[in-house]
Structure formats: C-alpha cells, structure tokens
Amino acid sequence: MNSLHIGIAGAGLAGRTLAWRLLRAGCRVSLFDSRSRDALDTASMTAAAMLSPLAELAVSDDAVFALGQRSMQLWPRWMDELAEGGGAPVYFRQQGTLVVAHAPDQTSLEHFTRLLHHKLPEACRAQVRTLDAAALGAVEPTLAGRFGGGLLLEGEGQLANDQWMAGLATEIERLGVQWHEGQAVEKVEEGRIVCADQSHAVDVAVDARGVGSKAQWPADNPLRGVRGEVLRVECPGVTLLRPVRLMHPRYQLYVAPRPNHQFVVGATELESEDTGPVTLRSTLELASALHSLHPAFGEARVLRLSAALRPALDDHRPAVALRDGVWHINGLYRHGYLCAPALVDELAHKLLGIERKEET
Numbered sequence: 460m461n462s463l464h465i466g467i468a469g470a471g472l473a474g475r476t477l478a479w480r481l482l483r484a485g486c487r488v489s490l491f492d493s494r495s496r497d498a499l500d501t502a503s504m505t506a507a508a509m510l511s512p513l514a515e516l517a518v519s520d521d522a523v524f525a526l527g528q529r530s531m532q533l534w535p536r537w538m539d540e541l542a543e544g545g546g547a548p549v550y551f552r553q554q555g556t557l558v559v560a561h562a563p564d565q566t567s568l569e570h571f572t573r574l575l576h577h578k579l580p581e582a583c584r585a586q587v588r589t590l591d592a593a594a595l596g597a598v599e600p601t602l603a604g605r606f607g608g609g610l611l612l613e614g615e616g617q618l619a620n621d622q623w624m625a626g627l628a629t630e631i632e633r634l635g636v637q638w639h640e641g642q643a644v645e646k647v648e649e650g651r652i653v654c655a656d657q658s659h660a661v662d663v664a665v666d667a668r669g670v671g672s673k674a675q676w677p678a679d680n681p682l683r684g685v686r687g688e689v690l691r692v693e694c695p696g697v698t699l700l701r702p703v704r705l706m707h708p709r710y711q712l713y714v715a716p717r718p719n720h721q722f723v724v725g726a727t728e729l730e731s732e733d734t735g736p737v738t739l740r741s742t743l744e745l746a747s748a749l750h751s752l753h754p755a756f757g758e759a760r761v762l763r764l765s766a767a768l769r770p771a772l773d774d775h776r777p778a779v780a781l782r783d784g785v786w787h788i789n790g791l792y793r794h795g796y797l798c799a800p801a802l803v804d805e806l807a808h809k810l811l812g813i814e815r816k817e818e819t
C-alpha cells in the first residue's frame with residue numbers, strides 16, 4: 460500500500476482516471492473540480508470517444524500513434540478492472556472504423572488512404588483493408604449499396620464516455636476519494652491545491668484542469684482551447700456496428716454509434732475559445748453529413764447539441780510534465796480517449812515511484 464496523499468485539480472477524463480489508478484494503488488486522493496461530476500460541458504463529456512490510432516495518424520504524429528497503440532492494449536484490461544468494482548459495464552467496442560466518401564469526394568478518400576500508407580509503420584499497414592461495395596455491405600449491412608467502397612481500419616475502437624466517467628465516479632467513491640465537487644481551484648502549487656476559501660496541503664499536487672489551467676502554462680509552450688461541437692441523436696431504425704468516418708473536401712465528419720440506437724455525430728474543429736451554444740452553421744453541417752450517410756437518419760430525434768474546448772498545445776501532443784513542483788497532465792486535444800490510459804499510466808507510475816514493467 461502507498462500512503463501518499465495526492466491532490467488532483469480537475470475531474471475530467473485525465474484527473475478522474477488518474478484518481479482511480481492511484482486509489483487502486485493505495486494512495487489517498489483528494490479531487491477538486493469546479494463543476495459537478497456529471498456536468499455535460501467538458502471535453503470529456505462531449506467527446507465521441509473514438510479510439511482511432513490509425514485514422515488520427517492522418518492529422519497527428521508518431522508520438523500520438525505510439526500512445527494510442529499502447530492505450531489500445533490497456534483499454535480492455537482497464538474496462539475489466541473497473542467492472543471488478545461491481546459497477547455497471549461500460550459500452551466498449553473494438554470492431555474497427557469504416558471510412559467512406561460519396562462519389563464526388565473520392566479524391567479525399569484516396570488522399571487519406573495514401574497518407575495512411577505513407578505514415579503508418581509497415582507492421583500496421585495490414586490493418587487498413589480496402590473494401591469494394593460488396594465487402595462494405597457485408598461488414599456494415601446498413602450501408603449496403605450506398606457507397607462504391609471504403610476502408611476498414613481494423614483494431615480501432617470506441618467507448619461510451621458518459622458511462623466511463625460515471626463508472627469511474629462510482630468506483631472512486633467506493634475506494635474512498637475525497638471529492639471536492641463544485642470547488643474552483645485558483646492555483647496549483649507544490650504541495651498545495653489553492654481554492655478561494657481554503658488552501659489544501661497535499662504530498663503531491665497534480666494539475667489536470669484542461670483549458671482551466673491555461674494560466675499555468677508558459678508563454679513558450681502555451682495551452683489553448685480548440686472548440687468542438689457534436690450532435691447526439693436517437694434513431695431506432697438504424698444500426699451501425701462501428702464508427703463511420705465520412706471524407707469530405709471541406710471537413711471530416713463521423714458518426715459513432717452508442718447503445719440504444721443513439722449516435723454521436725461530430726465534430727467541428729474551430730480555432731476559438733468560445734464556449735457558447737452550437738451554431739446553426741455547425742448544426743447544418745453535422746446534420747447533413749448524418750443524413751447523407753443514410754436517409755433513414757432523417758427520422759432521427761435530436762437529443763443534444765454540445766460544444767466544449769479541447770485542451771491543446773502547439774505541437775498537438777499530450778504532455779505529462781513536472782514544473783515548479785507541480786505535475787501536469789494536459790494537451791490531450793482531440794486524442795484524449797485515445798491516449799488517456801498510456802498517459803495516466805505513465806504519470807501514475809511516476810507518482811508511485813514504480814519502475815514500469817513493459818506489457819507482454
């Protein structure tokens with residue numbers, strides 16, 4: 460058992476997952492968040508939570524790919540470990556991603572395919588399967604006859620982020636977290652989490668406040684928010700077995716299935732820290748992409764339109780860093796779910812002073 464008292468500012472994906480790993484290792488954990496545990500306006504609750512190391516390689520680099528690959532090993536194990544606590548199972552699938560394009564947009568798909576082959580390590584290229592129309596229909600029957608072909612990115616996955624976040628909340632309560640809900644943190648210092656009315660002494664302080672810790676990032680490596688918007692619908696007439704990415708010359712959109720015939724359609728990516736409601740333009744783009752995938756989505760019921768800020772560094776890589784005695788985990792950008800297990804595992808091992816044993 461480890462008797463360290465660790466204070467974590469921010470109970471989003473990074474902070475909450477880290478709290479869980481540290482509690483499991485026997486640490487005492489105090490967790491602070493300005494919002495309630497089920498607030499919907501954070502990146503962690505807004506995300507589509509696709510686990511796409513291959514597809515994301517087109518817009519990221521080797522570092523993100525390596526974190527994603529390692530996380531894809533950890534996710535199934537962590538799902539099992541969370542279930543051991545007795546909570547409700549979390550929707551988690553690893554049936555690949557389908558990438559398609561309408562006939563006028565075929566060049567976008569061809570470019571994406573070439574980019575992937577260029578950037579992917581040779582050992583992983585077999586995970587990219589080219590499908591003709593018949594094979595596509597066999598893999599994803601709902602889309603049979605709708606596209607001339609596509610790509611299947613094998614091994615990619617997805618999870619229900621709201622279930623993951625709720626499951627963690629229940630489990631860390633069971634493991635004895637001291638959760639300071641609705642407590643805004645003003646500053647994180649060495650050995651101290653500073654709130655408006657009280658300063659809390661801890662052995663180790665971790666800042667995981669996403670864009671909320673912007674002021675604590677240096678000018679030569681600034682943190683910024685990148686706005687993303689998603690549409691959530693329910694459509695009992697349609698079943699998709701895996702996320703579908705729709706290539707388009709202007710934007711790439713995706714439809715990620717969730718339990719009970721729900722779908723998350725996303726996402727816009729705007730260089731803006733505006734946290735206001737989703738715009739009409741974005742709503743039209745998301746809704747038309749969905750409808751163009753299959754006309755049956757015309758009957759979908761709109762459940763929610765959400766916007767949130769992705770915390771991003773200029774190099775778009777996530778960072779685990781120690782600065783002035785404070786540990787930071789941030790910059791998860793558009794790869795938070797993809798990279799969280801590897802990053803959190805790395806930080807937890809650093810905090811516990813345990814030598815990492817490589818996965819076998």
Ligand SMILES: Cc1cc2nc3c(=O)[nH]c(=O)nc-3n(C[C@H](O)[C@H](O)[C@H](O)COP(=O)(O)OP(=O)(O)OC[C@H]3O[C@@H](n4cnc5c(N)ncnc54)[C@H](O)[C@@H]3O)c2cc1C
Nearest residue numbers: 469471472473493503506508509644669671687795796797
């Ligand atoms: C539209 C959209 C789609 C996405 N899709 C995917 C995807 O498909 N796959 C993928 O891997 N990633 C995706 N992401 C990215 C992923 O959601 C983020 O990288 C991840 O959630 C970031 O987690 P975080 O814990 O670092 O930050 P956050 O989720 O922002 O959490 C930070 C927490 O800190 C709290 N906080 C902030 N300020 C303070 C303060 N002063 N005091 C106390 N608490 C504070 C907040 O309330 C919040 O709970 C998507 C993101 C968006 C927005």
